Amino acid sequence: MNDTPNGTSTLNINRDSDEPAYAQVVRILSQEIAEGAYRAGAQLPSESQLRARFSVSGMTVRRAINILVDRGIISASQGKGTFVRGLDMREAAFRLRERHDSPLLGPSVQVRLLQAAILTADERIARKLDISRGKRVVYLRRLISQPDGPVMYHREYMVYDPRRPTVEAELQITSLEGLFRGQGGQGLRRGDLGLEAVALSEEEADALQMPVGSPALCLEHIFYDFENHPVAWGWFICRADHFRLLGRIGPETSLGAES
Amino acid sequence: MNDTPNGTSTLNINRDSDEPAYAQVVRILSQEIAEGAYRAGAQLPSESQLRARFSVSGMTVRRAINILVDRGIISASQGKGTFVRGLDMREAAFRLRERHDSPLLGPSVQVRLLQAAILTADERIARKLDISRGKRVVYLRRLISQPDGPVMYHREYMVYDPRRPTVEAELQITSLEGLFRGQGGQGLRRGDLGLEAVALSEEEADALQMPVGSPALCLEHIFYDFENHPVAWGWFICRADHFRLLGRIGPETSLGAES
DNA sequence: TTGACAGACTTATATATATAAGTATATAAT
DNA sequence: ATTATATACTTATATATATAAGTCTGTCAA
The missing domain is CATH 3.40.1410.10 (Chorismate lyase-like)
Incomplete structure (x- = not known):
């Protein structure tokens, strides 16, 4: 097993799971970022390193990275690497759909x-x-x-x-x-x-x-x-x-x- | 050239452009939906049809479709097809970043x-x-x-x-x-x-x-x-x-x- | 008429591979 | 010392291909 910067052994994907490989990569990397294994500003392992760690193809890693970029969790710049972004209040989105306090869309309204x-x-x-x-x-x-x-x-x-x-x-x-x-x-x-x-x-x-x-x-x-x-x-x-x-x-x- | 439901000849992607093929597919399909070529509830051409129309690989079409699904413009269900979604106010997101009325993030504040x-x-x-x-x-x-x-x-x-x-x-x-x-x-x-x-x-x-x-x-x-x-x-x-x-x-x- | 099943179609996931292009660094020439 | 070049790394894009799995429809048998 590889090691993350904080010294704990890394999670890996489960091929028997119903969860797609790219989704597992997204989930694991998100978790590790959330847990502080990679702090804001830190550089993530390169595409080929991630490919080796998870034993998946480049496209799968690529897709996972694209999703994380979309979510604003990391930023990737060609030729340099991918980096963990810090919190930015401006990125916050308020959706009408989810999470009001009161259940406005039920039959009781x-x-x-x-x-x-x-x-x-x-x-x-x-x-x-x-x-x-x-x-x-x-x-x-x-x-x-x-x-x-x-x-x-x-x-x-x-x-x-x-x-x-x-x-x-x-x-x-x-x-x-x-x-x-x-x-x-x-x-x-x-x-x-x-x-x-x-x-x-x-x-x-x-x-x-x-x-x-x-x-x-x-x-x-x-x-x-x-x-x-x-x-x-x-x-x-x-x-x-x-x-x-x-x-x-x-x-x-x-x-x-x-x- | 193929024809869209409204009878106009379809746009196609430009291989000489700097814009990536998948992005062009996203843009063209978004435009056609916005212009009413495909109305709400209508079924989009299948993956293989789009592949033939744009002369790109399946993965490229797939990526474009995934982006459109992410944006909430279309919904894809396995085995049935991809369909244009109608407007849903609940999907609206208010971001702090963009489009206030006043320029709150300038040097004048x-x-x-x-x-x-x-x-x-x-x-x-x-x-x-x-x-x-x-x-x-x-x-x-x-x-x-x-x-x-x-x-x-x-x-x-x-x-x-x-x-x-x-x-x-x-x-x-x-x-x-x-x-x-x-x-x-x-x-x-x-x-x-x-x-x-x-x-x-x-x-x-x-x-x-x-x-x-x-x-x-x-x-x-x-x-x-x-x-x-x-x-x-x-x-x-x-x-x-x-x-x-x-x-x-x-x-x-x-x-x-x-x- | 009903039900089971095969086949054709769809989207979904994943691999292996190739090429392009941006960035940094070491090396060689001036 | 400075400049130019080559190289090794990175992300980015794209293709061709294979497999899985959900959905519908027609066919055939009971």
């Missing part, structure tokens, strides 16, 4: 449509949706509630296009998962999101049963179609005490589906 | 140390840092300012360990970049982050020159060493009007360094 109307675009709406003032838009208001009370308030403006079946589909949504996923069912190309802290307006405070001026998270969204025209603009007002984004920096011990 | 003290841990601090009550901790307060005024207020508690050089290094920090990156210089393994909306306390409002109760973003951080013990706990209070996180969902046209 209820989405209620408060209002559905067709109105004419004012200056602000027209600019956001890239249409001319006075054009008709669909206006939706929703309230997302948990058993213990409302937690999010949603407002949305959509360009009114009878050919597009999006509007009808939108009206049927009854779960937050449908609201988050359903928007992009068909005909949408991409979306831009913004996240900021706001104070509750009178209307929002009333809906969320909170005092006016309470802090809240505003999650704004704009969706574009394949011609890159805005289709929908809206925002979620989330009660601060029910919505907290979690992130992490540093090596992960678990392995997701990766390249 | 100033980090000023307001206070550095050693005090004894109360119940709350002891629990967060996993130490016993009464133990000594280093307490730091910082104010991060732009030319037009203060934008962030930082408080941090660190376990007091004379052997660790972290404290001295922390005191020297004068840039936000150093503050974000320097924490993990050495001896730190990972960090957990939290992001939520808060209302400014009297102390915070005073420092940020804002009314008490104004909305703000609170970015909490805990850093752990290689024995998985908390080393530092702190949080940034960010003026809501200067700190807005941006994210995006859907195919990216640009190509970063990927596996």
